[in-house]
Amino acid sequence: MFGLKLPEVRPGDNLAELIVGAAEDAGVGVRDRDVIVVASKIVSKARGLLYRVDRVSPSREACKVAGKAGLDPRFVELVLRESDEVVAAVPMLRLVREGLVRMDRLFSGEEAWRLLEEYPTMLVTVRNGGVWSDSGLDSSNHSPGTFSYPPRNPDEEARKLSEAIRELTGRRVAVVISDTEIFLRGSIDVARGSYGIPPVDRGFGRPDRYGKPKYGGVDCVADELAAAAALLMKQTGEGVPVVVVRGLSYDWSDEGISQYRIVDVGDLARILVATVKHTARVLGVFRALKNVLKLAFMFLVS
Structure with missing residues (x-):
């Protein structure tokens, strides 16, 4: 991973030009199949979302x-x-x-x-x-x-940025737009938009080393990239809003995060009710009612 320092981004700035220029100045350049992780904030600044x-x-x-x-x-x-x-x-x-x-x-x-x-x-x-x-x-x-404030369609912003970088360099790169969110153990960067890389690994049910179907394998790839990039971006005055991830093997995907959402927020209430009912049936009504607020909070922050 390579962190790129950018000058202060202002409304109307060409982000693709800034990123390509910073990559060249750092001696990193842009290569085919790089993944460019971009902080949502500089997208907002360049778009004038202020x-x-x-x-x-x-x-x-x-x-x-x-x-x-x-x-x-x-x-x-x-x-x-x-x-x-x-x-x-x-x-x-x-x-x-x-x-x-x-x-x-x-x-x-x-x-x-x-x-x-x-x-x-x-x-x-x-x-x-x-x-x-x-x-x-x-x-x-x-x-x-x-x-x-964040763009309303971060997947589209990621696509536009990827295509603009390709026009400048001839290189095909994936783009992940990241943002910081609060979780139970602190804050972590998550992916809000993506283009070029599958946001989620569709590995559920794939055989493990012993040939058994795995109950898992649905890695949140875009979120993992955002979190890893945050190690270089940090949160305060470091001035590193872009990270180039190189060497990651992935299949190209034109779909973004919005197409890979496993659970719709509008369905969380129904999921919570179904979980509480099933908990009552499996563990007893008292324990289900005792933990209902804890479950609701966990659903909210997950």
Whole structure:
């Protein structure tokens, strides 16, 4: 893997040219069948998908939610605009203060606490069939008061970028667009869009070394690439928003992540109900009811 440093990306910039130029400057270049992992944020910057919070007029609903969540109504307005549905409000500051979420193991200092106090609630939203924290709005590595928001069709953005790089270099590369999300054990980069590489390995039922069909083998390849690339990208001021992955063997695929979604977010409630009913039948009603909230949270963050 090769991390590429890019200059500050601005609206209207040609991302393909920036990436190819950075690869050449680093002595890496672009080769056929490379996988280019690109942080969603620079796609948003290049496309001009930016909000200035001081230019936002919050709606009545945003003001109502903000008052109960302890958030800036203008920020909530942006979350509502960019979401299809708000499904949960996680009281992050309260959970940390009560020791239910042990964030003290992950940070120290007054700056971190001030950040939690500014954003005491995390809004979990559904957007384009995926689950997002705060609709993917991001203010890091932006000027104060500026938020970027993710493209609505990241698969299409990945395709366009792949084709633009091919026009510049003659090389056929796969593209994965990555974004950071919060999970139970911290944060991890996941794939939001892809083109050129199968996002999921269709290996369920393939024979193992002993000839038995394997109950598994459905590797989330695009997510694994995003997570691996994050080791070089990091999250703060490193300035490495692009990673070239070289030497990976894969079959070319014109399909993106949206075509490989195994579970639709709209079906999660039915899946949860079916799981609770089956748990009651297998383990007993008391245990099923006892663990229903735990199951719901696990479905939400998985």
